[in-house]
Ligand SMILES: CC1=C(CCC(=O)O)c2cc3nc(cc4[nH]c(cc5[nH]c(cc1n2)c(C)c5CCC(=O)O)c(CCC(=O)O)c4C)C(CCC(=O)O)=C3C
């Protein structure tokens with residue numbers, strides 16, 4: 001077993017009502033050179049959903065699934081939840097953990113990959129939260145898990161299922177959040193995404209053409225970000241005579257706003273305008289296999305041979 005006395009679920013955070021939207025967006029983009037126009041545009045996405053981000057409900061369901069999995073394995077470990085950008089804020093959760101006597105916690109982060117936005121930024125925010133709290137517990141971020149079966153297998157099943165509803169010429173379109181080309185860790189992020197896309201494609205639909213594309217670009221237009229954009233890619237497929245796509249958001253762990261708006265509204269509308277049949281594959285969310293991954297990462301021997309999802 002492990003030496004941990006708590007599990008901390010760390011997530012992005014999102015607004016819980018219309019008045020939260022702008023303060024949330026300001027938290028996310030503080031010091032980040034995101035144009036005001038872009039913020040106002042993204043605020044509209046949240047307002048379409050009543051100002052409530054789907055990410056909070058996703059986190060509550062994942063937390064409950066992790067608690068159920070731990071209980072089923074007779075592991076008594078309290079599970080806490082804290083966010084980088086909205087309530088419950090990490091610092092408040094860490095303060096509660098300290099008050100409860102937690103000394104050493106494992107952090108399971110709702111982001112699967114290496115890279116700055118996906119890994120380093122979470123470490124920095126955990127460190128900042130600990131700095132705010134006297135006698136804060138030690139908090140170890142669990143390893144990057146994008147290649148693990150608990151993350152990959154739900155996508156494989158989801159692709160197989162989507163393809164049963166699509167014609168034979170359907171293409172696989174894997175998507176992830178774009179980041180600036182200059183962002184530290186970008187090479188590792190892209191290499192992992194390519195690897196996970198290839199694994200899912202090979203296991204779910206061997207021989208079928210696929211592409212890795214990006215979405216949700218932000219930042220000033222002159223700054224280069226990872227491309228191609230998902231909607232541009234749909235244009236290209238339609239122009240080549242392709243009639244259907246299964247869109248697979250491998251860059252994300254839950255169906256939050258970047259999935260519910262940028263794919264289910266924006267990309268789906270583009271596909272409809274192009275006459276492309278469109279299926280969006282679910283993310284792992286609160287899948288029991290994904291919840292079990294948190295336990296596996298805590299209980300397996302450090303440096304031990306971690307099983308990957310196979311190719
Ligand atoms: C790689 C990556 C992930 C995946 C890893 C992970 O999951 O963590 C991710 C996730 C998310 N991003 C989210 C929301 C936002 N991201 C923004 C801005 C940015 N994201 C970036 C990258 C990523 N973001 C970057 C490089 C920026 C530019 C500013 C900066 O350098 O930081 C902005 C500002 C407005 C805009 O510019 O779009 C918002 C509102 C939400 C919550 C959704 C919800 O509410 O359901 C989630 C899960």
Ligand SMILES: [Fe+2]
Pocket residue numbers: 177
């Ligand atoms: Fe983001």
